[in-house]
Amino acid sequence: MGGFWGSIKEVLAHRELLDLLIRRELKARYKDSSLGFLWSLIKPLTMLLIYYVAIGQFLQAARGIPDFAIFVFAGLTIWGLYSEIVSSGTMSIIGNAGLIKKVYLPREIFPLAAAGSAIFNFAIQMIVLIAATVVLGQFPLSWNLLYVPVAILIVLVYGIAFAILLSALNVYLRDIQYLVEVAMLLLFWASPIVYAWSYVVNSAVVVSHSWIASLYLLNPVSSAVLAFQKGMWLAGSETRTIGDAVIAPQPWPADLDLRLLIVTIVGFILLIVCQRVFQKLQGNFAQEI
Numbered sequence: 001m002g003g004f005w006g007s008i009k010e011v012l013a014h015r016e017l018l019d020l021l022i023r024r025e026l027k028a029r030y031k032d033s034s035l036g037f038l039w040s041l042i043k044p045l046t047m048l049l050i051y052y053v054a055i056g057q058f059l060q061a062a063r064g065i066p067d068f069a070i071f072v073f074a075g076l077t078i079w080g081l082y083s084e085i086v087s088s089g090t091m092s093i094i095g096n097a098g099l100i101k102k103v104y105l106p107r108e109i110f111p112l113a114a115a116g117s118a119i120f121n122f123a124i125q126m127i128v129l130i131a132a133t134v135v136l137g138q139f140p141l142s143w144n145l146l147y148v149p150v151a152i153l154i155v156l157v158y159g160i161a162f163a164i165l166l167s168a169l170n171v172y173l174r175d176i177q178y179l180v181e182v183a184m185l186l187l188f189w190a191s192p193i194v195y196a197w198s199y200v201v202n203s204a205v206v207v208s209h210s211w212i213a214s215l216y217l218l219n220p221v222s223s224a225v226l227a228f229q230k231g232m233w234l235a236g237s238e239t240r241t242i243g244d245a246v247i248a249p250q251p252w253p254a255d256l257d258l259r260l261l262i263v264t265i266v267g268f269i270l271l272i273v274c275q276r277v278f279q280k281l282q283g284n285f286a287q288e289i
Contacts, residue, residue: 003279004129004272010106017105021113025088026120044076044125051076051194065196066235067138070129075193075240077129078228081122082155082221083184088114088182089163097289107282108275111163115156129232140234147231150260154224157267168281171288181192191222192229196236198251217253220263226252227260 011018051072056062067072089111093100096110133139170176192200204212217223229236236250255260 004275007106007108007275007279011109011112014105014109018109018113018116021109022116022120025113025117029117040076041128044073044080047076048073055194061195064198067136067233070133070136070138071196071229071236072194072231073129073132074189074229074232075225077122078151078155078225079188079191080125081118081152081191081236082159082224083188084118084121085115085156085159086162086166087180087184088118090166090177091158091280092163093167093171093285094174094177094289100289101286102278107285108164108278111160111167115160115163118159119156133232133234138236139232140232142234142237142282144231144237147227149229150229150264151224154220154227154260154264154267157264157271158224160275161267161271164271164278167287168278170180171285172281187219187221190219191225193225196250197226197253201251213253217259220267223253223256223259223263226256230256 048069052069056065056068056072062068085130092110092114093107099105100107100110130139166176166180200216201213204210230252237252238249
C-alpha cells in the first residue's frame with residue numbers, strides 16, 4: 001500500500017509535467033487539422049447516425065426504446081471515455097519511448113496523460129449530450145442525475161487500472177495492443193449501449209435462464225453504462241402514454257445501487273493491484289523499448 005501512495009505523491013509532484021503531456025497529447029492528435037477538436041465529436045456522432053439508422057430504424061429497435069437518439073448517444077459517450085482511456089493508455093509507454101530512455105519521471109504519468117486526453121474529449125461530448133437533452137425538453141432534472149458522477153468514477157477507475165496494467169504488459173508483449181482492440185469490440189457489444197437492458201432481461205426470460213442477466217452484469221462497464229443512462233436518459237425512467245396505451249418505464253436492475261457500490265470498491269482494489277504490477281515491471285522498460 002505504501003508503494004501505491006508513494007506513486008500517487010510522485011505523480012502529484014510532477015503534476016505540471018502531467019499537464020504538459022496532456023496538452024501535447026491533444027495537440028499531436030489534432031495537429032495540422034482544420035477542424036481541430038471538432039474531430040472528437042465527428043466519430044461519436046457518425047456512430048450515433050449509423051446505429052440510429054441501422055439498429056434504431058432498420059431493425060426497429062427505436063420502437064421499443066423511447067428517445068432512442070439520447071439513449072444511444074449517452075451510451076456512446078460513457079463508452080467512448082472508457083475505450084479511449086484503455087486503448088490510448090495501452091500504447092502510452094511505447095509511444096513515449098524517447099522520454100523514458102532519456103529522463104527519469106514516474107512512468108505512470110504516461111497512461112494518466114492518455115486518460116487526461118480522454119477526459120477532455122469526453123467533456124466535449126458531454127456538453128453536446130446535455131445540450132441535446134435541453135433542446136429536446138428531456139433534461140433529467142431529478143435525483144437520478146447522481147448516477148452520472150458514479151458512472152464516470154467507475155469508468156475512470158477501471159479504465160485507468162487497465163491502462164496502467166496493459167501499458168506495462170505491452171512493453172514486453174506487443175500483441176497486447178491487438179488483443180485490446182478485440183476485447184474492446186467484444187465489451188462494446190456486451191454492454192447495453194445500442195440496445196436496452198430490457199432486451200437482456202427479456203432474452204433471459206425467454207430461455208428460462210435468469211442467471212444470464214446476472215452474468216451479464218458481472219461486466220463493470222455494463223453497470224456503469226446503466227447508471228449513466230439512468231442519470232441522462234429521462235425517457236427510460238418515466239411512464240409514457242401513447243394513445244390509450246400506458247408504457248411502463250424501462251426496467252433497471254433491482255440491486256443497481258448495491259451493485260454500483262461493490263463495483264466501485266472492487267475497482268479501487270483492482271487499481272492498487274494493477275499499479276503494483278506496473279511497479280514490478282517498469283524496471284526494464286528502457287531496455288525493452
